[in-house]
Amino acid sequence: MSRPVPTPSPETGLRALRALVKEGHPLAAMQVFHRELGDVFRIQLPGFTPIVMAGPEAARFVLVQGRHDFRWRNEDDPVTQLLRHGVLVEDGESHDYLRRLMAPSLHRHMLDGYTKIIIESTDQVTRTWKPDRAPDMLIEMRKIALLVLTRSLFQSDISSEMSKLWDSILGVIAFISPGVWMIWRSAPRPSYRRAIQRLDQYLYRMIHLRRQELETIENKSDLLSTLILAGLDDNLIRDQLLTMLIAGHDTSTALLSWSLYLLGAHPDAYQRVRMEIDTVAGGDPNAVANCMGEMPFLQAVLEESLRLYPPIHLGSRLAAVDLEYDGYLIPAGERVIYSIYLTQRHPAHWSQPELFIPERHLGTHPAPYNWLAFGGGPRNCIGAAFGQLESRLILARILQQFDLRLLEKRVHPHMGATLEPRPGVRMRIQQRSG
Numbered sequence: 054m055s056r057p058v059p060t061p062s063p064e065t066g067l068r069a070l071r072a073l074v075k076e077g078h079p080l081a082a083m084q085v086f087h088r089e090l091g092d093v094f095r096i097q098l099p100g101f102t103p104i105v106m107a108g109p110e111a112a113r114f115v116l117v118q119g120r121h122d123f124r125w126r127n128e129d130d131p132v133t134q135l136l137r138h139g140v141l142v143e144d145g146e147s148h149d150y151l152r153r154l155m156a157p158s159l160h161r162h163m164l165d166g167y168t169k170i171i172i173e174s175t176d177q178v179t180r181t182w183k184p185d186r187a188p189d190m191l192i193e194m195r196k197i198a199l200l201v202l203t204r205s206l207f208q209s210d211i212s213s214e215m216s217k218l219w220d221s222i223l224g225v226i227a228f229i230s231p232g233v234w235m236i237w238r239s240a241p242r243p244s245y246r247r248a249i250q251r252l253d254q255y256l257y258r259m260i261h262l263r264r265q266e267l268e269t270i271e272n273k274s275d276l277l278s279t280l281i282l283a284g285l286d287d288n289l290i291r292d293q294l295l296t297m298l299i300a301g302h303d304t305s306t307a308l309l310s311w312s313l314y315l316l317g318a319h320p321d322a323y324q325r326v327r328m329e330i331d332t333v334a335g336g337d338p339n340a341v342a343n344c345m346g347e348m349p350f351l352q353a354v355l356e357e358s359l360r361l362y363p364p365i366h367l368g369s370r371l372a373a374v375d376l377e378y379d380g381y382l383i384p385a386g387e388r389v390i391y392s393i394y395l396t397q398r399h400p401a402h403w404s405q406p407e408l409f410i411p412e413r414h415l416g417t418h419p420a421p422y423n424w425l426a427f428g429g430g431p432r433n434c435i436g437a438a439f440g441q442l443e444s445r446l447i448l449a450r451i452l453q454q455f456d457l458r459l460l461e462k463r464v465h466p467h468m469g470a471t472l473e474p475r476p477g478v479r480m481r482i483q484q485r486s487g
């Protein structure tokens with residue numbers, strides 16, 4: 054007979070509340086629930102009572118074995134209202150069709166063509182840095198990631214519109230972040246509606262222009278051209294572009310800003326990664342691009358950063374039928390969350406899970422589903438190869454050119470659309486000589 058999923062007792066709830074207040078973020082409370090209730094438990098907030106699952110076995114159940122019994126699409130979620138029929142919120146045939154269509158433009162063989170764009174976009178932003186100002190890396194990494202994304206996947210340049218669209222981009226990210234919508238369903242606030250409208254105008258204009266240019270341009274292998282050539286209508290193309298724009302830049306922004314924060318807070322790792330870059334590439338931007346495979350410590354830093362602060366720290370699903378996992382009943386219609394954050398800090402699977410130890414990734418791969426920063430199974434991250442190349446290149450190029458010193462050390466994970474370092478990652482920068 055299956056058992057009901059455990060819920061926190063008042064004492065556990067109190068300890069979770071204390072952890073939340075002490076650490077300043079709800080994930081600390083989640084860790085208390087996990088420690089005291091195990092790998093499957095239910096959160097109990099007014100109007101929001103999802104089942105949370107953690108650990109490699111639970112992740113494998115949601116992502117692989119039981120995946121046909123879960124739905125990705127939840128009509129109530131702002132992310133569905135925003136992305137409408139974007140690949141991220143579609144199920145079944147429609148999802149598989151869109152994914153097949155878009156996968157080639159993110160495939161490994163396309164990546165070589167993106168390296169120049171990534172280096173140039175990084176340099177374009179870092180050229181504006183002034184030594185007497187301490188830029189916030191959360192903002193700077195977003196600028197770079199937006200340039201890279203639009204230039205590579207849309208063959209379009211957002212530079213001239215960046216300042217005009219900036220607030221709208223932050224607006225839609227706030228719209229899909231956890232918030233009161235979880236307990237109280239209502240129509241989007243007017244400010245969110247305006248943000249969506251402005252981004253829509255930008256995207257529809259870009260689609261319209263590309264339809265006109267398509268006859269004359271030579272390279273039609275980018276994502277936008279692919280979607281037009283496949284015969285999708287403007288609305289469906291807009292949904293995919295917006296999906297990629299948000300999923301493809303907000304994640305890299307978080308990964309890069311966390312990595313810079315962690316390096317700033319761990320001088321030994323910082324010196325080691327810098328020495329590796331200097332040895333392999335010196336000051337040469339081309340060498341950075343060509344020698345990525347020779348920088349294992351840089352790779353380890355990014356993997357450890359993704360382990361401690363996975364930009365997408367959970368996957369949300371709806372149970373399509375009654376399910377049973379590890380003796381627990383999961384009734385049809387329940388929201389199920391698989392927690393990447395808890396899995397990647399699971400004390401049974403990681404030693405010293407709370408510590409930043411990049412060396413743990415050297416010469417080894419973590420057991421499957423212990424580390425799942427890009428999800429897993431057939432609906433893993435479609436942009437994983439792109440995102441990894443991009444973050445390696447950007448980080449290497451910045452460290453190659455600048456000395457960085459972390460100013461704000463009291464940083465906590467903020468649950469936005471991704472897990473962001475807040476209040477930000479302000480760093481004192483100095484151009485390196487030579």
Ligand code: HEM
Nearest residue numbers: 141300301304305308365368426427428432434435436440
């Ligand atoms: C550091 C960067 C990134 C991280 C950590 C990341 C993480 C993830 C994760 C964990 C998932 C699965 C979510 C789930 O199971 O519910 C996912 C899916 C997805 N990601 Fe990424 N991502 C990154 C970069 C990108 C990039 C660069 C793009 C596009 C250019 C992208 C587009 C997508 C899309 C469209 C999906 C949905 C795939 C599907 O449902 O078939 N991501 N990502």
